Amino acid sequence: MTHVASALFEFWTRLTLTKLTGRRAADLAGLLEHLRVVPLSVVFHHTHHFLVQHQHLNPEPPNDFAYWVTNVLQESTLGERLAAIDTVQFAHLRDLRARLVSVIESYLDQTHELRVAPAGEEFHFMDAVSFTFPTRHRASTLAEFAEQLKMVGAASIGFHLFEARLRVESDENDFSRWFDEQLGEHELAEAIRRLDPYTITTEGLRQRLLGLIGRRLEAEHAQ
Amino acid sequence: MTQSLALDAYADFVGAATIEEIRLLGERLRGRRVQHINSTAVGGGVAEILNRLVPLLREAGVDTHWDVIRGGEDFFAVTKRLHNALHGEPVTFTAHDWEVFAAATEDNLRSLDLCDDIVFVHDPQPVQLVKARAPRSHWLWRCHIDVSAPAAGSWEFLHPWVERYEAAVFSAPQFAQQLEIDQALIAPSIDPLADKNKELNPAYVESVVAGLGIDPTRPLITQVSRFDRLKDPVGVIDAYRLVRRYNDCQLLLVGGSATDDPEGAQVLAECRDRSSGDPDVHVVELPPASNLEINAIQRASTVIVQKSLREGFGLTVSEALWKGKPVIAGAVGGIPLQVSHKYSGILTHTVEGTAYWIKQLLNEPEFARRLGANGREHVRWNFLLTRHLRDYMLLFLSRDYPGQSLISLG
Numbered sequence: 001m002t003h004v005a006s007a008l009f010e011f012w013t014r015l016t017l018t019k020l021t022g023r024r025a026a027d028l029a030g031l032l033e034h035l036r037v038v039p040l041s042v043v044f045h046h047t048h049h050f051l052v053q054h055q056h057l058n059p060e061p062p063n064d065f066a067y068w069v070t071n072v073l074q075e076s077t078l079g080e081r082l083a084a085i086d087t088v089q090f091a092h093l094r095d096l097r098a099r100l101v102s103v104i105e106s107y108l109d110q111t112h113e114l115r116v117a118p119a120g121e122e123f124h125f126m127d128a129v130s131f132t133f134p135t136r137h138r139a140s141t142l143a144e145f146a147e148q149l150k151m152v153g154a155a156s157i158g159f160h161l162f163e164a165r166l167r168v169e170s171d172e173n174d175f176s177r178w179f180d181e182q183l184g185e186h187e188l189a190e191a192i193r194r195l196d197p198y199t200i201t202t203e204g205l206r207q208r209l210l211g212l213i214g215r216r217l218e219a220e221h222a223q
Numbered sequence: 224m225t226q227s228l229a230l231d232a233y234a235d236f237v238g239a240a241t242i243e244e245i246r247l248l249g250e251r252l253r254g255r256r257v258q259h260i261n262s263t264a265v266g267g268g269v270a271e272i273l274n275r276l277v278p279l280l281r282e283a284g285v286d287t288h289w290d291v292i293r294g295g296e297d298f299f300a301v302t303k304r305l306h307n308a309l310h311g312e313p314v315t316f317t318a319h320d321w322e323v324f325a326a327a328t329e330d331n332l333r334s335l336d337l338c339d340d341i342v343f344v345h346d347p348q349p350v351q352l353v354k355a356r357a358p359r360s361h362w363l364w365r366c367h368i369d370v371s372a373p374a375a376g377s378w379e380f381l382h383p384w385v386e387r388y389e390a391a392v393f394s395a396p397q398f399a400q401q402l403e404i405d406q407a408l409i410a411p412s413i414d415p416l417a418d419k420n421k422e423l424n425p426a427y428v429e430s431v432v433a434g435l436g437i438d439p440t441r442p443l444i445t446q447v448s449r450f451d452r453l454k455d456p457v458g459v460i461d462a463y464r465l466v467r468r469y470n471d472c473q474l475l476l477v478g479g480s481a482t483d484d485p486e487g488a489q490v491l492a493e494c495r496d497r498s499s500g501d502p503d504v505h506v507v508e509l510p511p512a513s514n515l516e517i518n519a520i521q522r523a524s525t526v527i528v529q530k531s532l533r534e535g536f537g538l539t540v541s542e543a544l545w546k547g548k549p550v551i552a553g554a555v556g557g558i559p560l561q562v563s564h565k566y567s568g569i570l571t572h573t574v575e576g577t578a579y580w581i582k583q584l585l586n587e588p589e590f591a592r593r594l595g596a597n598g599r600e601h602v603r604w605n606f607l608l609t610r611h612l613r614d615y616m617l618l619f620l621s622r623d624y625p626g627q628s629l630i631s632l633g
Contacts (some may be wrong), residue, residue: 153240
């Protein structure tokens with residue numbers, strides 16, 4: 001039997017205006033100095049904007065810190081460590097910042113010479129102003145959800161999967177919560193929780209989500 | 224409801240969801256008035272982009288006006304020198320220069336009907352209009368040039384005026400100056416419907432390159448740029464020569480006519496001299512507005528190079544990426560924003576590095592194809608006109624939420 005939610009799922013989206021902070025770093029010491037004090041929205045920008053900005057790139061570039069350390073400073077070991085930070089494990093941006101800082105600190109403890117970025121290739125810290133607003137897409141059943149999911153923008157998927165969790169400090173992604181609470185789809189909710197949105201492009205995530213929901217709908221029809 | 228098709232025409236490139244987002248932002252800006260002010264209605268990148276963006280903003284529901292300031296030859300002579308000085312060229316300014324600038328501002332203030340809501344001033348020429356800023360109005364200064372390393376006297380003149388604005392907008396972080404006011408990053412964009420970028424009939428593409436004496440069946444390396452030392456066309460020829468030891472290919476250097484530019488003519492002569500005797504090197508001058516021809520040349524190329532030593536934003540890179548071509552470009556100016564090394568193109572610093580990567584891309588066509596495909600997607604989501612439009616709308620909306628980084632428009 002088709003479950004109909006008592007509360008509609010309303011797809012929101014998040015659009016971002018990038019702001020300049022005037023902070024720049026030419027080496028790891030400078031990167032660390034600024035990283036310790038910048039607003040958390042700056043940390044969010046550099047660890048998340050690429051997910052939407054590079055939504056179709058395959059493979060997907062890593063977060064900005066890892067990209068700069070690897071490609072500009074040519075510090076490949078540290079770059080690899082920064083790229084490998086498991087962002088999905090952090091419920092709060094301050095914890096993610098602490099991890100980034102500690103990875104760079106440990107590396108600096110063992111390194112005596114600082115490489116300097118070529119002129120013009122310094123790391124520029126940027127801030128993100130996020131605007132969130134509802135789209136016209138709504139769903140009350142799993143099938144409707146799948147139909148709307150095909151139509152929303154990539155930013156909407158990003159918003160519900162990681163922005164809501166990290167920036168609003170909710171401990172759950174919006175899709176899993178709605179499936180759990182409104183449709184009783186606990187297995188589906190859990191499968192979505194296990195997705196790592198940081199290593200799949202947003203379009204890849206859309207396809208995974210549609211695949212998971214599609215299998216659930218097929219199973220429902222077979223009953 | 225009747226709607227113009229202009230905005231919807233972009234859905235073919237960015238999807239209906241993006242157009243819907245723009246329309247939703249437009250609903251939230253309904254009733255707001257925006258006035259753009261710049262110094263020219265035609266010619267130059269600023270006028271070109273405003274000619275496209277103003278109608279789209281209107282269609283999205285933003286009450287948008289565009290005014291152009293006027294000035295005599297003496298005023299534009301000063302602004303031209305100011306422009307050069309902001310780019311680092313040593314220029315001496317006199318008190319009279321600033322009097323001319325101030326007098327032109329006063330003349331324009333008498334004739335302009337300034338908006339009392341959002342006023343978006345482009346580049347240095349109209350900067351002093353801010354002195355007539357109405358209470359509670361939002362004045363934004365859009366800087367389209369690189370002011371990071373100005374010659375003495377130029378930024379000192381401009382700076383106090385810029386600080387009277389509510390926010391400044393730069394095209395790349397490294398072009399900016401330290402300012403007390405808010406600074407936004409809004410990159411320029413290309414229009415997928417313009418002659419420079421629209422899809423072309425393959426027969427036309429082939430006819431254009433065949434007309435230049437290029438063999439369409441053999442690999443073609445191309446650089447599209449002015450004959451300017453900062454674009455390093457001679458370095459591109461040197462890189463090509465290193466490649467030719469191992470790979471069959473042709474080189475095309477194509478740019479605007481250099482007849483009115485003594486240095487350009489000299490660089491062009493050096494290119495011809497350097498390549499003389501090699502029938503596979505083509506150095507071509509095209510007349511202004513040869514947009515369809517440039518488009519065709521880019522589409523016919525195997526690899527596109529932009530080996531700049533210094534660059535503004537370098538939008539030719541986005542134009543090349545939009546055609547799905549693998550691009551090798553200097554890591555200068557706005558180019559690193561457009562190319563993520565080894566993901567959406569290749570960034571190089573030397574002649575040898577450029578040659579190395581040209582060989583890689585000629586020898587590994589699958590890798591080259593993937594870079595080109597990624598580059599096109601990167602441009603689709605970050606450097607098309609629709610992203611530019613959306614950023615301007617967000618900038619206007621942000622004025623009502625000073626200091627906030629998370630804004631709910633629900």
